[in-house]
Amino acid sequence: MAGRRALSLAAMSRLSWRYLWRNYRRTSIMLLAIGVGVWAMIFMTALMRGMVDQMIADGIDALPGLVQVHHPAFRDDPSIENSIPPPGPQLLAALGSPPVEAWTGRVKVPAMISSERNTRGVTLLGVDPAGEIALGFDPASVVEGRFLEGPRDPGLVVGRKLLERLETDLGKRVVIMSQDPDNNVADRGFRIVGVFEAKLSGHEERQAYAGLATVQELLGMGDQISEIAVTGGDYRDVTALHARVREPAGPQLEVLPWTELDRYLGLMLGVMDGFVLVWVIVIFLALSFGLANTLMMAVFERVREIGLMQALGMNPSAILYQVLLESLMLLILGLLLGNLLAIASIQPIRNGIDLSVVAEGFEMMGVSSVLYPALKMQDLVLANVVVIILGILTSLLPAWRASQYRPVEAIARN
Amino acid sequence: MPNILCNDLCKTYRQGDAVIKALDHVTLEIEPGDFICLSGPSGSGKTTLLNMIGGLDELDRGEISIDGQRVDQLSKGPLADLRLHHIGFVFQAYNLIPVLSARENVEFVMQVQGVPARERRRKSMAILKEVGLDGLEDRRPAQLSGGQQQRVAVARAIVSQPKLVLADEPTANLDSVSATHLMELFRELNQNHGVTFLISTHDERVMRYARRLIRMQDGKVISDEIQKSV
Numbered sequence: 001m002a003g004r005r006a007l008s009l010a011a012m013s014r015l016s017w018r019y020l021w022r023n024y025r026r027t028s029i030m031l032l033a034i035g036v037g038v039w040a041m042i043f044m045t046a047l048m049r050g051m052v053d054q055m056i057a058d059g060i061d062a063l064p065g066l067v068q069v070h071h072p073a074f075r076d077d078p079s080i081e082n083s084i085p086p087p088g089p090q091l092l093a094a095l096g097s098p099p100v101e102a103w104t105g106r107v108k109v110p111a112m113i114s115s116e117r118n119t120r121g122v123t124l125l126g127v128d129p130a131g132e133i134a135l136g137f138d139p140a141s142v143v144e145g146r147f148l149e150g151p152r153d154p155g156l157v158v159g160r161k162l163l164e165r166l167e168t169d170l171g172k173r174v175v176i177m178s179q180d181p182d183n184n185v186a187d188r189g190f191r192i193v194g195v196f197e198a199k200l201s202g203h204e205e206r207q208a209y210a211g212l213a214t215v216q217e218l219l220g221m222g223d224q225i226s227e228i229a230v231t232g233g234d235y236r237d238v239t240a241l242h243a244r245v246r247e248p249a250g251p252q253l254e255v256l257p258w259t260e261l262d263r264y265l266g267l268m269l270g271v272m273d274g275f276v277l278v279w280v281i282v283i284f285l286a287l288s289f290g291l292a293n294t295l296m297m298a299v300f301e302r303v304r305e306i307g308l309m310q311a312l313g314m315n316p317s318a319i320l321y322q323v324l325l326e327s328l329m330l331l332i333l334g335l336l337l338g339n340l341l342a343i344a345s346i347q348p349i350r351n352g353i354d355l356s357v358v359a360e361g362f363e364m365m366g367v368s369s370v371l372y373p374a375l376k377m378q379d380l381v382l383a384n385v386v387v388i389i390l391g392i393l394t395s396l397l398p399a400w401r402a403s404q405y406r407p408v409e410a411i412a413r414n
Numbered sequence: 415m416p417n418i419l420c421n422d423l424c425k426t427y428r429q430g431d432a433v434i435k436a437l438d439h440v441t442l443e444i445e446p447g448d449f450i451c452l453s454g455p456s457g458s459g460k461t462t463l464l465n466m467i468g469g470l471d472e473l474d475r476g477e478i479s480i481d482g483q484r485v486d487q488l489s490k491g492p493l494a495d496l497r498l499h500h501i502g503f504v505f506q507a508y509n510l511i512p513v514l515s516a517r518e519n520v521e522f523v524m525q526v527q528g529v530p531a532r533e534r535r536r537k538s539m540a541i542l543k544e545v546g547l548d549g550l551e552d553r554r555p556a557q558l559s560g561g562q563q564q565r566v567a568v569a570r571a572i573v574s575q576p577k578l579v580l581a582d583e584p585t586a587n588l589d590s591v592s593a594t595h596l597m598e599l600f601r602e603l604n605q606n607h608g609v610t611f612l613i614s615t616h617d618e619r620v621m622r623y624a625r626r627l628i629r630m631q632d633g634k635v636i637s638d639e640i641q642k643s644v
Contacts, residue, residue: 007525007526008525008528011525015511015513015514018513018514019513022512022513304509305511305512308505308509308511309511309522310494311468311470311497311503311505311509312497312498312503312522312523312526312570313494313495313496313497313498313499313523313526313527314494314498314526315490315491315494315495316490316491316494317491318526406470406471406472407470407471408465408470408471411470411505411509
């Protein structure tokens with residue numbers, strides 16, 4: 001007896017394609033359902049990804065840097081006692097070579113700021129403006145006046161909200177009070193030379209920038225600094241950057257990546273990938289009922305033809321493959337539609353969606369009021385792979401049932 | 415050595431509480447190249463016997479062998495292979511694949527057999543011409559009349575020249591001219607190519623073509639005779 005044979009892939013594909021469009025209305029509805037489902041997967045993922053990316057980017061800008069060097073006690077007690085010396089020759093060499101792209105030394109101390117009318121607690125930042133800009137401070141965010149012009153700049157740059165709380169204005173004088181290394185009050189008058197707006201309102205309200213040397217002089221801390229902020233490479237993988245800085249910094253200093261400096265932000269990065277997968281699977285589960293039902297109907301309405309094919313010598317396994325191929329075609333068409341819809345709907349809003357109407361709520365989560373959808377290849381691939389794999393799994397039951405009919409019973413069906 | 419041996423075939427069906435004996439201890443030998451008609455009233459077991467020999471249904475008891483191979487012991491896959499390579503079916507109700515054209519329906523079995531496309535096309539066009547469907551090869555079944563569909567089904571059954579053709583009331587939906595033409599075609603295949611035919615029918619005109627006429631009633635063979643005036 002001759003060996004077992006099956007239809008060629010081309011012949012099976014032609015058969016599947018024709019069966020797929022035999023009931024074009026049902027197929028069109030299912031295609032639309034898959035397309036919209038895939039669109040929802042990709043579009044919502046892009047929005048969420050954009051939101052989290054923005055949250056992380058803003059968070060890193062606010063830190064600033066991907067890696068920071070501190071006194072080991074500084075994070076628990078950010079006072080002047082826990083300052084560190086400026087980088088030595090070894091650390092300087094490391095900071096001057098890849099993957100380090102930029103770094104800056106900063107003073108960061110708690111302080112009180114007083115205007116004629118109000119007093120507020122702030123974080124006083126003594127910065128080198130060039131280094132600060134290299135680390136992510138946007139000079140364009142200074143909406144009134146100017147940013148600092150150098151480490152010895154005597155002026156002060158404050159956030160818009162802080163300015164409002166102090167009920168003062170650009171060009172007016174304020175007094176900054178903090179503590180020197182001998183626990184004495186150190187104070188000084190500053191003229192407000194610039195007002196900045198931040199993506200996160202908390203920064204506008206709690207941070208004040210002054211020249212690094214000016215603050216060091218105010219606090220009598222010589223050339224000591226509170227932290228060294230370092231940036232370079234992709235924020236998703238800071239292992240190399242962290243290693244590059246940690247070794248020359250020595251054991252007496254604490255060198256931490258941003259994921260540990262802000263654990264909430266770091267957690268978001270890890271959670272997001274898992275969340276995308278769960279989201280994609282949840283949407284698919286809703287879709288799978290429709291897909292299974294469509295295939296079941298497609299199989300039930302041609303039981304007789306399936307029996308006929310078996311009677312003519314088509315193997316049960318070939319019938320199973322034929323139904324699966326039909327499902328695969330439906331899935332691929334649905335994916336094409338969904339991907340095109342997603343790309344077409346994300347492209348026009350890639351420059352950001354203004355969510356200022358609900359920005360207050362967003363800022364509580366650390367998200368800015370403009371949302372930039374992030375369409376990532378990995379998310380596209382994930383959505384497509386999940387739909388194909390789970391789609392085929394969902395189709396196995398109807399396909400298996402089709403292959404298990406007894407020819408004589410199947411042919412007798414009306 | 416007989417081509418087909420049916421020994422003590424029994425098959426019952428349940429219809430509600432009633433048990434119907436479709437085959438009741440049927441024993442039969444069919445020689446290679448035979449041309450047999452099964453006749454008898456509806457429910458006499460003709461179609462069941464064809465289905466059993468073609469491996470489309472399972473016996474309750476008995477054994478069937480074709481060329482020494484036990485058909486009743488084969489699993490689904492090998493049974494499908496047996497049908498594919500050795501048996502052609504003509505069903506009473508045309509049974510074409512509606513999404514394929516007449517030519518594609520005829521080519522279907524050859525496609526599964528792996529016959530090259532050019533040869534498939536040549537054979538299918540020739541056989542369609544033979545059954546009078548020249549020019550209609552690209553039509554779907556829904557665009558053909560009942561008689562034309564039956565001729566496509568016949569063409570499909572014989573195009574790859576199986577050893578055995580099982581035909582269940584093949585002329586039931588044909589006019590007398592088409593029925594005669596079909597039977598002439600069967601006879602030509604039988605006489606020139608040695609194809610064995612087992613045909614169930616009520617049609618006296620068809621019976622006249624049979625070399626051997628088997629009459630059935632209530633699942634039993636009640637007569638089995640060689641006809642002299644073929």
